[in-house]
Amino acid sequence: MLVIRNSKIYTMADRIIEKGYVIVEGKKIIKVGDDESYLESIISESTRDIEIIDGDGLVLLPGFVDCHSHIGGMNFSESTSIDDLNEMTNSITANMEAIYGVDPKSPDFKYSYENGITTLGITPGSGNVICGLVFAAKTYGDNIFDMTIKNPVALKVALGGNPKRTYGDRNQTPSSRMAIPNIIIDSFNKAIKYLEEKEAAELGKGEMPKYNRDLEAIIPAIKKEIPLKIHCTQFDMMTAIEVAKKFNLEFSIDHAWGARDYIEELVESKCSIVFGPLGSIKSFGEARLIDIESVIELDNRGVLTAITTDAPILNIDSLVHHAGEAVRSGLDVERTLRMITINPAKILGIDDVVGSIEEGKDADLLLFKGMPTYNTNAKLINTIIDGKIVYSSNP
Amino acid sequence: MIIKNGNIHVGNGTVLIDYDILIENGIIKEINKNIRTNDNIIIDAKGKEVFPGFIDPVSSFGCTDISFSIKDNNEISSPITPECKIKYSFNHREIDLEELYKVGITTIGASPGNSNIIGGQMAAYRTWGKNSSTMLIKEPIGIKGSVINNVKEQYGEKKMFPMTKMGIFSRLEEFLNNKLELSDESKEIVNSIVEGKLPLIITANTSAEINALIEIIKGTNIKLAIVGAYQGDKCIDSIIKSNASVIVGEQIYLTKGKYNNTDLYKISRLMKEGNLVSFTISGDYGMSGKVKYLWNAIEFYKAGIDKEDIVKIMTLNPAKILGIDNILGSIEEGKYADIVIYTKNPIEYYDARVSNTIVGGELVYSEEGLGC
Numbered sequence: 001m002l003v004i005r006n007s008k009i010y011t012m013a014d015r016i017i018e019k020g021y022v023i024v025e026g027k028k029i030i031k032v033g034d035d036e037s038y039l040e041s042i043i044s045e046s047t048r049d050i051e052i053i054d055g056d057g058l059v060l061l062p063g064f065v066d067c068h069s070h071i072g073g074m075n076f077s078e079s080t081s082i083d084d085l086n087e088m089t090n091s092i093t094a095n096m097e098a099i100y101g102v103d104p105k106s107p108d109f110k111y112s113y114e115n116g117i118t119t120l121g122i123t124p125g126s127g128n129v130i131c132g133l134v135f136a137a138k139t140y141g142d143n144i145f146d147m148t149i150k151n152p153v154a155l156k157v158a159l160g161g162n163p164k165r166t167y168g169d170r171n172q173t174p175s176s177r178m179a180i181p182n183i184i185i186d187s188f189n190k191a192i193k194y195l196e197e198k199e200a201a202e203l204g205k206g207e208m209p210k211y212n213r214d215l216e217a218i219i220p221a222i223k224k225e226i227p228l229k230i231h232c233t234q235f236d237m238m239t240a241i242e243v244a245k246k247f248n249l250e251f252s253i254d255h256a257w258g259a260r261d262y263i264e265e266l267v268e269s270k271c272s273i274v275f276g277p278l279g280s281i282k283s284f285g286e287a288r289l290i291d292i293e294s295v296i297e298l299d300n301r302g303v304l305t306a307i308t309t310d311a312p313i314l315n316i317d318s319l320v321h322h323a324g325e326a327v328r329s330g331l332d333v334e335r336t337l338r339m340i341t342i343n344p345a346k347i348l349g350i351d352d353v354v355g356s357i358e359e360g361k362d363a364d365l366l367l368f369k370g371m372p373t374y375n376t377n378a379k380l381i382n383t384i385i386d387g388k389i390v391y392s393s394n395p
Numbered sequence: 396m397i398i399k400n401g402n403i404h405v406g407n408g409t410v411l412i413d414y415d416i417l418i419e420n421g422i423i424k425e426i427n428k429n430i431r432t433n434d435n436i437i438i439d440a441k442g443k444e445v446f447p448g449f450i451d452p453v454s455s456f457g458c459t460d461i462s463f464s465i466k467d468n469n470e471i472s473s474p475i476t477p478e479c480k481i482k483y484s485f486n487h488r489e490i491d492l493e494e495l496y497k498v499g500i501t502t503i504g505a506s507p508g509n510s511n512i513i514g515g516q517m518a519a520y521r522t523w524g525k526n527s528s529t530m531l532i533k534e535p536i537g538i539k540g541s542v543i544n545n546v547k548e549q550y551g552e553k554k555m556f557p558m559t560k561m562g563i564f565s566r567l568e569e570f571l572n573n574k575l576e577l578s579d580e581s582k583e584i585v586n587s588i589v590e591g592k593l594p595l596i597i598t599a600n601t602s603a604e605i606n607a608l609i610e611i612i613k614g615t616n617i618k619l620a621i622v623g624a625y626q627g628d629k630c631i632d633s634i635i636k637s638n639a640s641v642i643v644g645e646q647i648y649l650t651k652g653k654y655n656n657t658d659l660y661k662i663s664r665l666m667k668e669g670n671l672v673s674f675t676i677s678g679d680y681g682m683s684g685k686v687k688y689l690w691n692a693i694e695f696y697k698a699g700i701d702k703e704d705i706v707k708i709m710t711l712n713p714a715k716i717l718g719i720d721n722i723l724g725s726i727e728e729g730k731y732a733d734i735v736i737y738t739k740n741p742i743e744y745y746d747a748r749v750s751n752t753i754v755g756g757e758l759v760y761s762e763e764g765l766g767c
Binding site: 279283287312373 | 456460461492493494646647648649681682683684686687690693696697742743744745746747748
């Protein structure tokens with residue numbers, strides 16, 4: 001049993017506890033509270049070893065979540081950089097699973113939990129139009145399949161400059177934005193027909209269609225079992241909404257630069273937003289407007305909003321810098337922290353296990369000295385993943 | 396113009412609490428308590444933090460862009476181009492897109508990129524102004540070069556010289572010994588470098604590159620500044636001996652794994668040994684967005700460096716490295732009035748915002764808008 005006591009707890013659920021405790025049994029949180037007499041009775045009655053961390057003067061948070069990363073699948077620490085997340089041989093590679101492109105021994109996983117990021121959504125890159133399947137994993141472990149919380153959690157689709165550049169440079173389609181939506185629409189129409197034929201064949205009506213790996217991978221999105229994760233910015237967001245609406249899909253808009261011009265449309269579409277990364281230079285085209293302040297208005301209007309680093313494009317530990325810019329733009333610290341904990345967990349559909357400090361959830365916890373996203377030098381004292389202390393700062 | 400009652404971070408480590416700054420004709424005329432004046436422009440800085448305008452000493456803003464469609468910062472027809480002047484590439488409309496002054500960066504060391512061993516002549520520019528001419532502060536302020544892999548990628552991959560580090564360093568050595576066939580003008584430049592009149596500002600990332608660079612200038616009067624220096628923490632002793640300055644490259648884009656996590660605390664200790672330390676938001680392939688200027692400063696703070704030392708790293712040190720500290724880099728009487736006022740100290744707090752930026756005595760940004 002592990003007990004962390006006397007700390008200020010930002011549960012990211014229903015409350016902030018000024019001075020309270022969390023009791024961890026095995027991998028799970030079994031109790032969150034501030035009733036000291038109850039805690040004392042648990043401690044005195046327990047017959048087993050209890051590890052107690054005194055969190056007096058410290059802040060306890062759920063582990064951070066970045067729901068849009070390429071960690072382990074893109075690695076720039078080698079002399080020749082590795083990209084195992086862009087299978088750029090066909091603009092449609094729906095059944096490519098990111099999980100097979102990821103090396104859990106990449107140092108970026110270590111940087112993640114050493115800086116408080118305990119869960120990642122790991123996604124194929126944006127070199128194709130229908131890029132592949134996204135999964136969610138813990139950042140600590142030896143075997144990516146054991147680290148995985150859920151696979152798949154989304155089908156990744158990319159609009160705009162990236163797929164256009166991949167294929168346009170080869171004089172193949174898509175070489176312009178005009179061709180991109182039809183590639184998605186065609187595939188989804190085919191997948192719907194394929195699904196209908198399959199279902200009919202199972203009832204003995206007609207023949208079973210020939211197995212198609214890409215259409216198989218699109219079916220969960222059509223059935224709304226997983227959302228689309230759509231890479232886009234600015235006016236491409238309107239394309240995303242139009243396509244998603246056509247098939248009545250759940251979807252998130254990832255990157256979302258320029259969102260401030262499209263607030264009404266985004267609110268109405270009921271999408272979620274994954275904003276970031278920041279720190280690119282302003283330029284004509286997609287990087288014209290990098291408007292982190294948009295997350296405030298989106299959040300106020302009830303849009304489920306998360307912040308991302310796109311790591312390892314930007315270092316994973318810059319997640320706190322990213323969130324800090326939302327605070328600088330005027331967003332409340334607690335609401336900002338939601339954008340790197342419970343909100344991305346919801347977007348990944350894994351908020352039943354991670355993203356907040358609640359009884360029954362995984363014990364993924366961070367103990368900080370100072371308030372991250374407010375004090376720039378807030379220091380991570382401990383990272384706990386699945387009830388295990390995986391990182392302790394130097395005293 | 397007068398700035399009233401600010402907490403003034405001078406830039407040299409000193410902080411003056413509740414002081415006024417009187418500005419006349421673009422110059423800081425007086426710093427004192429309760430200055431009386433009839434000025435009609437009064438900026439109330441009570442409780443606010445006042446800094447010298449920040450300086451990014453190595454930047455290609457204005458000379459290239461994110462899509463590399465402009466690429467006016469690398470003359471890739473030859474790896475040695477000392478005659479090239481960055482001022483011919485500086486487009487004020489391009490740098491204006493980024494609005495660097497909105498985070499408080501008021502000066503850049505405009506510089507050639509990393510594709511050439513010797514890329515050309517740098518110039519100091521303001522980040523705000525009517526046009527390229529009025530924004531120019533001084534040129535040349537240094538000779539910019541590079542010994543990192545970009546040079547090999549540019550030439551070696553096309554089977555042109557240099558293909559190896561051997562090629563890069565031997566050619567650099569010949570250049571500095573004036574053994575190359577160069578124009579008279581370029582030979583004069585070499586003389587200025589060797590006499591220590593013009594700093595030699597070279598991008599070098601690994602400890603092997605840094606050590607080789609230091610070996611080449613050993614025993615000369617060359618004023619060396621090492622840019623990037625991601626593994627500078629792994630060859631601290633040779634940097635101390637060489638007396639070289641260090642301009643640490645940006646720490647957030649694709650770099651963490653690549654160079655094994657630079658120890659910024661160790662690098663900053665160089666300041667105790669008399670070496671100048673600064674940083675840039677440029678990396679191997681170009682510039683970052685302005686938000687990263689503060690993030691990089693915060694990386695130094697997180698590494699345990701004193702916050703007034705970090706102000707020095709952002710202001711007076713880069714001014715000294717570029718040889719413009721007689722006119723910029725600190726809030727002192729007689730210097731240009733390039734000043735940024737923050738609501739709180741941005742090195743300590745994420746919710747700190749710029750309330751005013753002043754460039755050359757002119758109010759160029761105000762949080763509440765510039766009014767009429």
